[in-house]
Amino acid sequence: MLQELLATLVSVLIVDPLQAEMSERLAQIRAPQAVIVDMRTCAESSLPKLADRAMADPLWVVTTTLDVWTGNTAPEDVLGGTSTQCDAAVKAARVYLESRGA
Numbered sequence: 508m509l510q511e512l513l514a515t516l517v518s519v520l521i522v523d524p525l526q527a528e529m530s531e532r533l534a535q536i537r538a539p540q541a542v543i544v545d546m547r548t549c550a551e552s553s554l555p556k557l558a559d560r561a562m563a564d565p566l567w568v569v570t571t572t573l574d575v576w577t578g579n580t581a582p583e584d585v586l587g588g589t590s591t592q593c594d595a596a597v598k599a600a601r602v603y604l605e606s607r608g609a
Contacts, residue, residue: 513568514558520572521557525582526550533600536607545596546586553589 529546561568574580583604587597 510558510562513561513565514554517557517561517568518554520568521575521585522550522554524575525585529582529586529600533603536603538600538603542596542599542603545592546600549586549590549593549596550582553586553593556589557585 526547529550530543533543533546571580571585575582575585583597583601586593588594
């Protein structure tokens with residue numbers, strides 16, 4: 508029950524805003540739709556690992572939420588490393604973001 512609650516909080520407070528920000532940034536620079544979809548899939552698939560981290564370190568949820576909401580943490584910094592799928596998606600997204608100065 509507690510893990511489900513934390514997963515919901517992580518989703519609403521961290522993953523959803525990160526996903527929205529990355530989708531918006533990638534759309535603004537006209538990245539291929541496949542890159543945007545891969546990042547969206549990455550964000551969704553990262554939820555279990557991020558929820559596990561929240562269970563182990565509740566303070567991480569608070570600090571990461573504040574960093575995400577204030578813009579101090581880039582989405583790719585939170586999502587990267589959550590899975591090999593996310594690593595590949597973040598790497599592809601960074602190529603477009605860095606090449607377009609976004």
